[in-house]
Amino acid sequence: MTTTVSISEVTKNYGRIKAVRGASFDLDQGEVVALIGHNGAGKTTLMKLMLGLIRPTGGRIEVLGDNPAAGQFAGRRRLGYLPESVSFDTALTGRETQAFYARLKREPVARAFELLDAVGLGDASHRRVGTYSKGMRQRLGLAQALIGHPQVLLLDEPTTGLDPELRQTFYEAIQQLATTGTTVLLSSHVLTELEERAGRVIIMNRGVKVADGSIERLRNIARLPTKIWLQVAGLPPGELPSWLPADAPSRRVNGRVVEIDADPERKIELLHKATASKSAVEDLDVIPPSLDELYAHFLRKAELTP
Incomplete structure (x- = not known):
């Protein structure tokens, strides 16, 4: 797997404020990686460091084989960036705006116009950006x-x-890009x-990377309980199944729904008991810890770590 971005012990200080503190990770070709954290966790700062818009206080950054902090960053032409708050010249039309950025990247303008259709702006491309809504x-x-x-x-x-609908279209486009590298x-x-x-x-917390891995790997590390939902017929209100430990x-x-917090190692045992019991289990759902729950867990753990 080819590494496209390498972050090694990177720090970024703004006076006394430590926006990023000793962050290290690599990003590989074809990966779709979520960078999450509260406001001020260092996410946007890391992106700006990768772009070369700001320089690190310490550590090393390499993007597409180049150092973004160097005076000439040739790799910038091969980057795409969408900031949290987009801002365009409101006097230009959508097509004029797209043509401007295409020429900056030395890319064919006609292909850039095709992207306007892809994001649902084809019919509005001749309108001034000043007339666009926030979503547009x-x-x-x-x-x-x-x-x-x-x-x-x-x-x-x-x-x-x-x-x-457009969110779904957007993520489909992202997955397609990832499959092409x-x-x-x-x-x-x-x-x-x-x-x-x-x-x-x-996962970032106050400038520090506190977790890194696939959802499944983070679940294995966190060891949070899996929720089992059972719909049981004939069970009096307020009572629980007799087989339940x-x-x-x-x-x-x-009504008839029983919710169980199952430790990872007991999940199969409890499912066997539920399906083997004489109680009428009409339906069941197994719900692993969500990303929201994992995020909260790792933030709490980070706050408790000296």
């Missing part, structure tokens, strides 16, 4: 970020202002979106 400006930002089929794509809150690093507070789409998650935390949620 976000779509224009996505279109410019995709110019030239970037080898590394950095997306900071990319789906803000997008309707559900683009490294995608995206940051979002909508963790439910990232859970199904990111192959890897990096006393040391398995459980509760009645509503």
